[in-house]
Amino acid sequence: MKMNKAPAEFINDKDIMFAVASNIISITILFLPRYVANNTIAADGWLTILLGGVIALVLGWLLAKIASAFPNQSFLSFASYLVSKPVAIILCMVFILQYVVISSFQIREIATLSHEYLFDRTPIEVICLAFLLVVVYAVSGSRAAIFRLNIMFFPFVVGGLILLIFFPLGAVKLENLLPAFETDLKGIVLGTTSSLHAFLGFSIVLFYISLIKKPQQATKMTVLGILWPFFFYIIIFIVCIGVFGNETTNNLYYPVFELSKKVSNPGNFIERFDSILFIIWTIIVFTTSLMAFDIAVLLLHLIFNKVKKVTIIFILSPIIFFLAMLPTNYIEINKIVKTMAYTEISFIVFVILLLGTMLLIKGVKTNDQL
Numbered sequence: 527m528k529m530n531k532a533p534a535e536f537i538n539d540k541d542i543m544f545a546v547a548s549n550i551i552s553i554t555i556l557f558l559p560r561y562v563a564n565n566t567i568a569a570d571g572w573l574t575i576l577l578g579g580v581i582a583l584v585l586g587w588l589l590a591k592i593a594s595a596f597p598n599q600s601f602l603s604f605a606s607y608l609v610s611k612p613v614a615i616i617l618c619m620v621f622i623l624q625y626v627v628i629s630s631f632q633i634r635e636i637a638t639l640s641h642e643y644l645f646d647r648t649p650i651e652v653i654c655l656a657f658l659l660v661v662v663y664a665v666s667g668s669r670a671a672i673f674r675l676n677i678m679f680f681p682f683v684v685g686g687l688i689l690l691i692f693f694p695l696g697a698v699k700l701e702n703l704l705p706a707f708e709t710d711l712k713g714i715v716l717g718t719t720s721s722l723h724a725f726l727g728f729s730i731v732l733f734y735i736s737l738i739k740k741p742q743q744a745t746k747m748t749v750l751g752i753l754w755p756f757f758f759y760i761i762i763f764i765v766c767i768g769v770f771g772n773e774t775t776n777n778l779y780y781p782v783f784e785l786s787k788k789v790s791n792p793g794n795f796i797e798r799f800d801s802i803l804f805i806i807w808t809i810i811v812f813t814t815s816l817m818a819f820d821i822a823v824l825l826l827h828l829i830f831n832k833v834k835k836v837t838i839i840f841i842l843s844p845i846i847f848f849l850a851m852l853p854t855n856y857i858e859i860n861k862i863v864k865t866m867a868y869t870e871i872s873f874i875v876f877v878i879l880l881l882g883t884m885l886l887i888k889g890v891k892t893n894d895q896l
Contacts, residue, residue: 535737541673545710546751548676549727552814553635556780559766563775569767570709578721579756586728590748593735602828608884618825625818630849632815686806694788698768721868
């Protein structure tokens, strides 16, 4: 079987680290403390985030190992070699559906956040459409430019998260963090599942590995990309519980955004820190929805290589907008998030086991041998 040629535009292996970190730190960080607090007691949720992060590190390492075994080859190419082309196409179609849903969900969530806190008189449909058009414009450009955007935005995201952690420390009450280690096994398992879902952004390595000219360090960079949000998630959760307590965190839809309103800074040199954080959240959601949209386009283009990229974008755009408009309230959005959590975790574990097993059986072959 003839493999696809390496792409014309390349990225560095370090770019994968920034892309993975940016993709994991998505809109999920805004409500992750709520999902974790719902299943744990006091600040015990940090343990579930720790467990979820360790599992994600192992899965991310395995995924990057599999993908880097086939340098400069697309997912469809090496998956076709490992499990046959029909099965590879089925896997691609499932991933396409998954990333279309992720992109639409991210767009809907940022529209909901904007409507709730800023544009309360603007119809949510208009906000969604405006944000989608910006994403469509970015997807239509160079794929390497997406990684440059991640690198450019990443310092602002990290800086905003660091300020979010340090500024509210004065409002932390130690009694909110106690008692410790009171959560039962069921709560730990459910909390770990919610935490693991928040780390699944590392799966983009499967599809972008073909852009790395020399992917020898791709596995290491993937792990480092997971470690960034790993530490931020734990610390931000502890600060949330320390400020609001477990019960209040469980009842706030966006506890992390509410945390930005509790900021106390010397001299009040930042009067509306939540406005600054809103810009950070917009950047985070933009990069996440952008990469999800781009991967869906990439996979469709691999399957239907005679169809132009712009045509695929125009076909997917109304579908994403339609899916973003389906939920009518917060309850339906929560149901979608929980469904996505279980399906995404199950599917990525299945793909890792399937491709990993077949790689051990068949081994790696060079382009000439294939």
